[in-house]
């Protein structure tokens with residue numbers, strides 16, 4: 001279980017999160033919704049250790065993550081697919097994918113995870129030995145998500161995975177992730193611009209507005225609240 | 236034997252050493268986007284340590300290992316103590332610190348090892364090989380120089396291209412933040428990168444010391460030649476560094492042979508300026524067609 005308690009994050013004078021709290025249950029998908037600049041990216045960057053909060057706590061199964069460096073947080077099984085820019089463009093597709101699972105040092109499992117990923121994303125399989133530099137935007141996004149899955153994480157932080165992806169590819173990715181949630185108990189925090197599609201795959205959701213949580217609860221319930229939809233979700 | 240041939244052989248051997256120096260600079264440039272101006276001084280220092288060992292009766296090969304291993308350690312210390320604390324500062328701060336380190340080491344060396352010019356023994360004879368009745372301007376030590384630089388380059392190539400550790404090191408150099416998210420201990424990778432670069436520099440030091448003689452500033456010109464080779468090769472390309480270093484070796488050997496050896500440094504400067512004017516990104520730098 002991931003617990004975020006009273007998290008306050010500021011970039012100099014700009015306060016991006018004002019005492020945000022949320023709980024993500026194991027083996028579930030929680031959507032994080034909100035307009036541009038609401039603080040969604042800040043939230044996941046703080047969870048994965050890239051940003052130091054001013055106050056508050058982030059706990060994974062009771063273990064405090066604040067003050068741990070990002071590499072150690074990743075080694076606890078938290079994979080973060082950053083918004084855009086996540087691939088190492090100078091390295092090949094294969095090298096990018098291998099990097100996802102290197103910290104596990106389990107070569108056999110790694111090989112298997114790599115094959116699975118190529119099966120899931122055929123466009124990547126054909127470009128295995130090309131640099132990620134040569135990939136299209138959507139292919140890069142596949143690579144970024146695929147690399148996170150190679151790590152076989154227990155918690156997956158997805159920051160707008162739909163960016164640049166065709167609908168078909170997105171449906172495929174989300175299908176795979178759903179399967180991992182039910183089969184392997186994967187826990188997911190999903191940031192999405194498209195609230196409607198996010199709410200359709202998520203179990204729970206929170207809505208951020210200017211760094212505050214303005215709504216949270218089961219995804220279906222949020223989707224049914226007309227006032228909320230109009231005010232914050234735009235559908 | 237023709238003069239041109241003799242100069243070419245000499246250029247090849249010298250070039251191998253400049254290539255090692257250039258490679259050391261490029262490794263650090265790629266890992267931390269810093270030109271380590273102390274690279275030469277660090278190599279001078281490790282060469283002195285080897286000579287110190289020899290003075291105390293240590294056999295040559297052991298002293299050779301002393302130079303290389305103290306290079307590894309010195310590189311790690313420099314990264315941890317000097318570079319790490321200013322990691323997030325603008326690169327210029329680090330560059331200024333490496334210049335400070337250069338001055339420090341060149342001041343420290345005469346205090347520890349004495350200021351007089353010393354000779355440094357070669358591993359093998361420096362007398363040209365004989366083929367039948369004719370002698371060529373290529374000695375066993377020249378062969379050793381070429382061979383050991385080549386060996387180190389092949390080992391580095393295998394490390395970086397074929398091993399998981401090398402993959403981690405490259406990732407950490409390209410994008411530290413994303414690498415951290417992948418569980419790579421970036422700090423360790425940078426330390427290791429400085430260590431290995433410093434090892435390559437240390438190798439250049441012991442290889443060139445027999446022909447230059449050893450004194451606290453003896454590596455300064457080697458650094459300049461290596462730096463020019465690195466810029467010629469594009470600064471971010473390991474292959475470029477090697478080719479650039481070799482080209483420098485040939486060019487300076489011809490300049491020295493045909494125009495006079497006191498013109499070598501001027502020659503390097505001319506090459507540096509020419510590269511910066513004609514092709515500032517060097518011969519081998521990766522040209523980015525698309526933005527990442």
Ligand SMILES: Nc1ncnc2c1ncn2[C@@H]1O[C@H](COP(=O)(O)OP(=O)(O)OP(=O)(O)O)[C@@H](O)[C@H]1O
Pocket residue numbers: 011014015016034035036037038039040041042043083
């Ligand atoms: N590195 C930074 N330095 C200063 N301010 C920042 C930085 N990153 C984000 N901010 C500010 O923090 C606030 C929240 O940004 P954040 O990136 O978390 O929003 P977001 O919800 O992810 O937006 P988007 O949907 O556009 O990705 C914004 O006001 C933004 O301007």
Ligand SMILES: [Mg+2]
Pocket residue numbers: 040041042083159
């Ligand atoms: Mg964002």
